[in-house]
Amino acid sequence: MLSVPGKRIRFPIVTADLPCHTENHQTTAFLTTNTSVLSLRFIATSDLHACLLPYDYCANRPASGRGLAEVARQIALARAEVPNSLLFDNGDFLQGNPLADFVASVERRRRAHPMIAAFNALRYDAATLGNHDFDYGIDFLSKSIAHASFPVISANVATRFGKTPAGDQTLVPPYALLRRRLVDQDGRKHNLRIGVIGFAPPQSLGFGRDHLQGRIGFRDILAAARAWLPRLKAAGADVIVALAHSGIGQLDPEDGAENAATAIAALPEVDAVIAGHSHQTFPGPGFSGLVGVDADLGRLAGKPAVMPGHSGSHLGIIDLVLAPSQTMAGKWQIVGREVKLGAPLSRPAPLPKQLHRAIAPDHRAALAWSRRSLGRTAVALTSYFATVAPSAAIQLVAAAKIDHVRRSLSGTALGKLPLLAAASLFRAGGLGGAQNYTNILAGHFRMRNLSDLYPFQNRLITLALNVADVADWLEHSASIFCQIRPGDRDTPLHDPRFPAFAFDCIPGLDYAIDLSQPPRFDRRGHIINPSSHRIVGISLEGRPLDPTEPLLLVTNNHRISRIQIGAGNGPQVVLDDGVRAQAVLAEYVRAQGVVGYVSRRNWHFLPMPGTSALVMTGPGAADQLADVAPMRPDFLQQDDAGFLHYRLHL
Numbered sequence: 001m002l003s004v005p006g007k008r009i010r011f012p013i014v015t016a017d018l019p020c021h022t023e024n025h026q027t028t029a030f031l032t033t034n035t036s037v038l039s040l041r042f043i044a045t046s047d048l049h050a051c052l053l054p055y056d057y058c059a060n061r062p063a064s065g066r067g068l069a070e071v072a073r074q075i076a077l078a079r080a081e082v083p084n085s086l087l088f089d090n091g092d093f094l095q096g097n098p099l100a101d102f103v104a105s106v107e108r109r110r111r112a113h114p115m116i117a118a119f120n121a122l123r124y125d126a127a128t129l130g131n132h133d134f135d136y137g138i139d140f141l142s143k144s145i146a147h148a149s150f151p152v153i154s155a156n157v158a159t160r161f162g163k164t165p166a167g168d169q170t171l172v173p174p175y176a177l178l179r180r181r182l183v184d185q186d187g188r189k190h191n192l193r194i195g196v197i198g199f200a201p202p203q204s205l206g207f208g209r210d211h212l213q214g215r216i217g218f219r220d221i222l223a224a225a226r227a228w229l230p231r232l233k234a235a236g237a238d239v240i241v242a243l244a245h246s247g248i249g250q251l252d253p254e255d256g257a258e259n260a261a262t263a264i265a266a267l268p269e270v271d272a273v274i275a276g277h278s279h280q281t282f283p284g285p286g287f288s289g290l291v292g293v294d295a296d297l298g299r300l301a302g303k304p305a306v307m308p309g310h311s312g313s314h315l316g317i318i319d320l321v322l323a324p325s326q327t328m329a330g331k332w333q334i335v336g337r338e339v340k341l342g343a344p345l346s347r348p349a350p351l352p353k354q355l356h357r358a359i360a361p362d363h364r365a366a367l368a369w370s371r372r373s374l375g376r377t378a379v380a381l382t383s384y385f386a387t388v389a390p391s392a393a394i395q396l397v398a399a400a401k402i403d404h405v406r407r408s409l410s411g412t413a414l415g416k417l418p419l420l421a422a423a424s425l426f427r428a429g430g431l432g433g434a435q436n437y438t439n440i441l442a443g444h445f446r447m448r449n450l451s452d453l454y455p456f457q458n459r460l461i462t463l464a465l466n467v468a469d470v471a472d473w474l475e476h477s478a479s480i481f482c483q484i485r486p487g488d489r490d491t492p493l494h495d496p497r498f499p500a501f502a503f504d505c506i507p508g509l510d511y512a513i514d515l516s517q518p519p520r521f522d523r524r525g526h527i528i529n530p531s532s533h534r535i536v537g538i539s540l541e542g543r544p545l546d547p548t549e550p551l552l553l554v555t556n557n558h559r560i561s562r563i564q565i566g567a568g569n570g571p572q573v574v575l576d577d578g579v580r581a582q583a584v585l586a587e588y589v590r591a592q593g594v595v596g597y598v599s600r601r602n603w604h605f606l607p608m609p610g611t612s613a614l615v616m617t618g619p620g621a622a623d624q625l626a627d628v629a630p631m632r633p634d635f636l637q638q639d640d641a642g643f644l645h646y647r648l649h650l
Contacts, residue, residue, distance in 0.1 A: 037335075038184040040192075041085040042241055042318040043078050045071060046276030047130065047310035048089065049096025050103075052118055052359050053351075056435065057098040057370050058427065058452035063435060065343070067312045068118055069351050069359070074315050074342050075122060076352075082319070084182040086194060089119060090276040091130025091245035094144055096311070098451045101582075102366040104136040112147035117358035120149045126176050128198025128243035129154045130277060135457040138171070138215055151176035153198040153243070156224035158217050165219050165227035174198075174228045177235050192322075192332065195237030197228060199244050201258045201277060221246060221260040222253070222267075229269040238332045239271050239320065247278035251292035251301060261307075262292050265300035271334060272318050273305040279431045281314055281341055282307035298339030306339050310431065315342040370448035375589040377445045377596035381453065383425040383438040384621035385628050387480060387494065387503045388648065390601050393438055395507045397423040397453055397581075399595075400588035401554040402508070405462050405575060414464075414552065414574055418540060420508040421554040422473065426455050428500035429618060434642030437618035442596070445589050454582045458556035462575035468547040469571065471535050472520075474511065477504045478534040479519040486516055486608045490647060493613040497523050504559070507602055511538045514606045515613075515650065536606070556581055604630075608650040616643040 045068065054070050056063040064070075079085050093115045094100060103113055112120070119127065127150065133141055145152045155165075155174035162168045175197040182192050202218040221244070232240060242264050249259030251266060261275035280286055282305065283298035292301045299305065306316035321336030351359075381393035398421035409415035427438045438452050465473075480498040484491045493515075502523075514536055518529045538545050552574065560571075589595050614636075621644050625633055631648040638644050 036184055037321060037323050038182050038190060039082050039084060040182065040239065040320045040322055041078065041082045042272060043075055043085055043087045044090055044274040044306060044308055044316035045312065046090035046274065046308050047092045047279055049092055049311055050094060050100035050115055051097060051311040052114060053363060057366065057448050059439065060448060069355050071312045071315050072122055072352055072355055078315065078317055086125040087123065088243055088274060089124055089127040090243050090274045091128045091200065092132045094141065095132040095135045096455065098370040098448045099362065099366040101451055102369045103362060104140055113144040114359050114362040116144055116147045118355055121354040121358045124150045125178060126151050126153060126196045128245055129157060129200050130245040131201050131204035134204055153196060154200050155197050155228045156199050156219040156221055158219060161217055165224045168219065171216055175232045177237060192238045193236050195232040195240035197232055197240065197242050199224065199246060201246055202256050203258050220255050222263055225264055225267055229267055233269045240269050241272045241274065242270050243274050245277050246275060248275055248282060248287050248293060248300065248307065261305065262300045265303040265305055266292065270303060273300055273303060274316060275305055275307040279310035280307055281309045283339055283341065304337040304339045306341065308341060317342060370446065372447045373444045374447060374586055375445045375592060376594045377440060377442055378594055379596040380442050381438060381440040381596060382624050383428040384617045384624050386425045386428055387500050388615055389627050390603060392596055393425055393453060394423045394505050395600065396595055397585060398507045400585045401460060403588055404460065404579065404584045405554050408575055408577060418551040420506050420551060422504040422506050424501050424504050426501045427452060430499050434618050437620060439620045445595065450582050450586055454585055458558045458581050460579055460581055460584060461555050461557050461560050461573055463553050463555065463571040464574050465551060465553050465571050466547065467538065467545040467549045467551065470506065470551065470553060471538055473504065474506065474535045475520040476525060478513050479521045479523065481515055483518045484515040484611060484613055487610050489612050490614050493615045505603065507600065509538055509540055510602050512536050512604055512606050516608065605650055611650045613648050613650055614645060615648060616645050619644055
């Protein structure tokens, strides 16, 4: 609570997983001579990924504690607590689950996208674009946001570049100036202009190049910010909030930085920042120790900032106290700041009527669409131990990729080279929680299972590499593991800084991973231990391979933008036909009729007798212990978050 002599401005705490943080000493000192004080609250969601309802379409079951419908109750509470508030979304709202895939598949759709309809129903004030909002193409994006009753903005997405960023022709307006009539603590009304500016990561072009190249481009975030913020300020903005679909990174980043939220906050015109993209939460201990970051108070470069997780896991709230400037007539200055994160309320409640009207038709249609059968799987396809042992699910994805490329290159000289595929699973715990695992039972393989195995609209890319390049590719993946020395007991197996989807397997190769070696690469792909090699004994169909031997590797456009392999300007692309991995998987299942087989153990950890490691996984792992039977798993506990903890004997 911020206190003022003779007055009390209340900021009640929303049910939250972190305490609120205030600065009231400065406020109290200033307000002893000034009583025209008003509170202004920014409420924010980010990275919703079409998660409207507390429902997991992939698993075909309710999923409590997630979804915009759950957060909507908290939005209502947050609005009721203060007289003045604005609601924003920070991007990545159009893609992310079978509901989104269904909506994108409907031709000549006339009604609003359910996410936009929901935003309209909840009276959002503005939104910005994230990288995944481009996944279905610019035409789909443009048609979707055309139904928005609020401004959709982004300052660094251009349809035509000018000589300077300020001369760019942007896809959507770079910023919005929202005129609001706000009430101070004495009931007096004041006209304020709230400036809102948005940014998307420049890497978006690499993620979706096939349908974006030649139509839009992405400026460096800071270059665009420095060009447009002075204009927004000159237009009369009293307060400026940046909707940065960007993670929290360095205070002085390199050009083209993906995580630029800290640097944005350091710009003089910016008063508050909504961050996102990395699916993390801020304030919180995950960002402690970074220059310019106060992870306890929720400050970036001294400015209030919040990052509200993903899929409706949290609600971000920034409270400001404003008072008339003592030095500039007609202007306002911020004299108090408070940041907090809220989590969905635990008590179930009916879906708000306005949201029910916006969501229900598409929810019912998506359920029917997602339950269509494409074929059958002979074995369970799970991700509980996909980063610990070979996985039948990964092998299915790789087989589908290889089948498509082999047919495409049939009869060519390239078709005679060894053809491999790198694959990983995306629903494998991490920030998604203990229920965020793929668990497709033997039997029908349905439309929803496509998103379960491959939720993104990535396209296939086939590269010409040699064996040494592929070994380094696997070294990147093996960086997910902590170094474990022989004789160590109960060392965590995984480095939590690496997401599970960064762990690529190449089922066509046989190899071992030496955990006693330090990682060759860091999580950004830089070599940190040049003499270290965790990947040993690479062979193909029992044949040892020469490091210079050429081969082809199928991957996706997102991965190639993240991993730098090969000499010169990178690896040669030999096939990029624009086909989506999810479509290839669907075609393969239909053609095969029955897919899935007992996982071939093509890779393993080098044995270390007397050594053990700890792993955490989802609750369904108890039924899949055969995957790790050679490591004699011991169940230890189930934690408060629902994860199961096992000891593995290496």
